Amino acid sequence: MRCVATSTLPPSIQARRTTIAMKLVMAVSGSLFVLFVIAHMYGNLKMFGGQAAYDDYAHHLRTLGEPIAPYSGVLWIIRVVLLGSVLAHIYSAFYLWSRAQGARTTKYRMKKAAAATISARFMRWGGVALLLFLIWHILQFTTRTINVNGSHDSPYDNYVAAFQPSVWWVFVIYALAMVALAMHIRHGVWSATQTLGWTGNVRARRRANTLAITLAAVVSIGFILPAVFVLFGVIK
Numbered sequence: 001m002r003c004v005a006t007s008t009l010p011p012s013i014q015a016r017r018t019t020i021a022m023k024l025v026m027a028v029s030g031s032l033f034v035l036f037v038i039a040h041m042y043g044n045l046k047m048f049g050g051q052a053a054y055d056d057y058a059h060h061l062r063t064l065g066e067p068i069a070p071y072s073g074v075l076w077i078i079r080v081v082l083l084g085s086v087l088a089h090i091y092s093a094f095y096l097w098s099r100a101q102g103a104r105t106t107k108y109r110m111k112k113a114a115a116a117t118i119s120a121r122f123m124r125w126g127g128v129a130l131l132l133f134l135i136w137h138i139l140q141f142t143t144r145t146i147n148v149n150g151s152h153d154s155p156y157d158n159y160v161a162a163f164q165p166s167v168w169w170v171f172v173i174y175a176l177a178m179v180a181l182a183m184h185i186r187h188g189v190w191s192a193t194q195t196l197g198w199t200g201n202v203r204a205r206r207r208a209n210t211l212a213i214t215l216a217a218v219v220s221i222g223f224i225l226p227a228v229f230v231l232f233g234v235i236k
């Protein structure tokens with residue numbers, strides 16, 4: 001029996017396979033990120049529980065898995081997985097974008113295709129905005145390289161200091177980032193369900209759409225709520 005190696009496949013089939021593989025990489029790395037933001041948003045809601053609750057949570061993140069894992073060990077594993085996901089997500093986005101550019105030799109005639117281009121373009125620029133936000137965010141809260149309103153030992157105090165009315169522009173950055181995040185999750189979750197083949201019929205499509213909208217709303221509102229309460233002096 002003759003065996004056909006993958007490399008001897010016609011280039012068009014090979015390219016199609018790589019495109020499908022890249023879409024899968026995007027869907028899986030994006031899903032990991034969604035899981036992370038849900039957990040992170042839930043953690044941030046502990047700001048409503050007061051200083052001890054929030055600081056305890058931040059401390060537990062670092063002692064997770066002890067004594068089997070060293071201090072901060074599990075947190076570092078999460079960081080490495082997240083970094084890998086971000087890099088894989090960006091790489092596959094570039095690959096799919098350059099392929100789409102190459103394929104686009106004729107002008108679109110259908111309105112539907114034009115609409116798809118607008119949302120794809122938003123995903124690209126929204127993704128770039130979120131990446132810039134993430135870099136800013138880590139420099140502000142994790143490495144504390146950017147120090148907008150004093151640096152404190154208590155994570156709760158750092159949070160409260162960051163969203164004071166005197167530095168209202170920090171809140172504006174976060175609010176805009178949460179709008180970008182909501183739109184990215186809404187479209188990204190919908191695309192991922194398509195890639196994973198969960199949108200085969202009308203009911204499944206409706207369910208996927210509801211899931212995408214719910215996740216986008218819960219994550220973005222859940223994130224910004226404690227910051228709003230700090231800004232208006234309810235959380236001090």
Ligand code: HEM
Pocket residue numbers: 037040044058061079134137138141142155159174178181223224227
């Ligand atoms: C209103 C929105 C957000 C607020 C107020 C917020 C707040 C915080 C705070 C206070 C920390 C430090 C926690 C600590 O000291 O233990 C932190 C860490 C972090 N946040 Fe956010 N966050 C927000 C949104 C996001 C989003 C959307 C992402 C991802 C896209 C994100 C990714 C991270 C990462 C990766 C860390 C570092 C975790 C670590 O390695 O220690 N955050 N955030």
